[in-house]
Amino acid sequence: MKTILITGSTSGIGKALVYHLMDDQFDLILVGRNQLLLDELEKFVKKEVPKRRIFTYVMDFGKLEDVYQVSNVIKKNHPQIDYLYHNAGAVPQTKNAWTKDGHLEALQINYLSMLLMNEILLENxxxxxxxxxxxxxxMSASKKFYMDEISMMSQYGRIKIYGISKLFSRLYFHHLATIHNDLKIKLINPGIVFTNQIRHMIPKPLRFLEGGVRLFIKDPNQVAGHIKSIIKKNQEVPIELYKGNKIEKHAKINLDQDLQKEVMMYSMDLLKGYSL
Ligand SMILES: NC(=O)c1ccc[n+]([C@@H]2O[C@H](COP(=O)([O-])OP(=O)(O)OC[C@H]3O[C@@H](n4cnc5c(N)ncnc54)[C@H](OP(=O)(O)O)[C@@H]3O)[C@@H](O)[C@H]2O)c1
Structure with missing residues (x-):
C-alpha cells in the first residue's frame, strides 16, 4: 500500500484522478476546501471500494493560517507520504483580487499556499x-519574468499573475531538486482541459457555447489516465516535465539560477511568520 495526497481533489483533474486511482493500491489522503464535496467523494469511494483507506482534510488555500494548521495535522497523522500531488489551483474570478493575508489571490492560491504546505510535508x-x-x-509558466516586475504585479491581469505563480512554483521545485537529489519531482502540463477553471473563463453570455468548446479540448478523465501512468513511471533525474504522458524535451522553463534564488528569498520572506 502506498499513500498519495492529492490537493484540489474535489473537482476537475484532481477528482478524475481519484476515480482512476480507486482500483489501485493507494491509501488516499484527499484535500479540498469544501467539506460537502469532500464528504460526497469519500462516500462514493467507500461505496465503490469499501476496503480503500481514505482520509479527508479541509484546507482553504486562500487562508495561510488554515494551510499551516491543517498541514501540520496531516504531518502528524501521516508520517510517510509516498506521493504528494499539488494539484489545487485557480484563476481568480475578478481582476485585482486580494486575500485576507494581504497577497494577490492568484499568487497565494497557486503558489504561496502550495509552498507552505510542501515545506511542512517535505519531511514526510x-x-x-x-x-x-x-x-x-x-503552459503559462513558460513566460519570461524579471524580479523588478514584483512591484508591478498588482497591475497585471489575473491570468498573467496565474502564469507567474505557476512559474514561481516551477522555480521552487527546481530549487528543491538541487537540494534533495533523492526526490522525484514530476511537473505535469495537462494542456487545455475542460474543467471549472476553463468554464469560469468563458464570459457568462457565451456559456451556451460550452458544449462546442468541450468538443475541442481535453477531458479531465483522459488527463487523469495520463497522470496515473506518470505516477508509476520510473525516473532517473530528480525533476521531469511532462506534457500529456510524455516528457517534454524542449520545455521552455525559465531556469535562471539568479531568478530562482531571488524568488525563493522573496517567497520565504512572505512566509516568515510561519515556523518552517
Ligand atoms: N484546466 C486546464 O486547462 C488547466 C491547464 C493548466 C493547468 N491547470 C491546473 O490544473 C489544476 C487543476 O485544475 P482543474 O483544471 O482541474 O480545475 P478545477 O476543476 O477548477 O479544479 C481546481 C481545484 O483546485 C481547488 N481549489 C481552488 N481554489 C482553492 C482554494 N482556495 N483552496 C483550496 N483548493 C482550491 C478546487 O476546489 P473546489 O473543488 O472546491 O472547486 C478544485 O478542486 C490547477 O492547478 C490548474 O491551474 C488546468
Whole structure:
C-alpha cells in the first residue's frame, strides 16, 4: 500500500484522478476546501471500494493560517507520504483580487499556499520509499519574468499573475531538486482541459457555447489516465516535465539560477511568520 495526497481533489483533474486511482493500491489522503464535496467523494469511494483507506482534510488555500494548521495535522497523522500531488489551483474570478493575508489571490492560491504546505510535508515525503512530488503546472509558466516586475504585479491581469505563480512554483521545485537529489519531482502540463477553471473563463453570455468548446479540448478523465501512468513511471533525474504522458524535451522553463534564488528569498520572506 502506498499513500498519495492529492490537493484540489474535489473537482476537475484532481477528482478524475481519484476515480482512476480507486482500483489501485493507494491509501488516499484527499484535500479540498469544501467539506460537502469532500464528504460526497469519500462516500462514493467507500461505496465503490469499501476496503480503500481514505482520509479527508479541509484546507482553504486562500487562508495561510488554515494551510499551516491543517498541514501540520496531516504531518502528524501521516508520517510517510509516498506521493504528494499539488494539484489545487485557480484563476481568480475578478481582476485585482486580494486575500485576507494581504497577497494577490492568484499568487497565494497557486503558489504561496502550495509552498507552505510542501515545506511542512517535505519531511514526510522524504520518509517514504517513493519520495515523489507531483504538481499540475501550466503552459503559462513558460513566460519570461524579471524580479523588478514584483512591484508591478498588482497591475497585471489575473491570468498573467496565474502564469507567474505557476512559474514561481516551477522555480521552487527546481530549487528543491538541487537540494534533495533523492526526490522525484514530476511537473505535469495537462494542456487545455475542460474543467471549472476553463468554464469560469468563458464570459457568462457565451456559456451556451460550452458544449462546442468541450468538443475541442481535453477531458479531465483522459488527463487523469495520463497522470496515473506518470505516477508509476520510473525516473532517473530528480525533476521531469511532462506534457500529456510524455516528457517534454524542449520545455521552455525559465531556469535562471539568479531568478530562482531571488524568488525563493522573496517567497520565504512572505512566509516568515510561519515556523518552517
Ligand atoms: N484546466 C486546464 O486547462 C488547466 C491547464 C493548466 C493547468 N491547470 C491546473 O490544473 C489544476 C487543476 O485544475 P482543474 O483544471 O482541474 O480545475 P478545477 O476543476 O477548477 O479544479 C481546481 C481545484 O483546485 C481547488 N481549489 C481552488 N481554489 C482553492 C482554494 N482556495 N483552496 C483550496 N483548493 C482550491 C478546487 O476546489 P473546489 O473543488 O472546491 O472547486 C478544485 O478542486 C490547477 O492547478 C490548474 O491551474 C488546468
Amino acid at each position: 515525503v522524504l520518509n517514504s520509499s517513493e519520495k515523489t512530488i507531483l504538481h499540475t503546472t501550466s
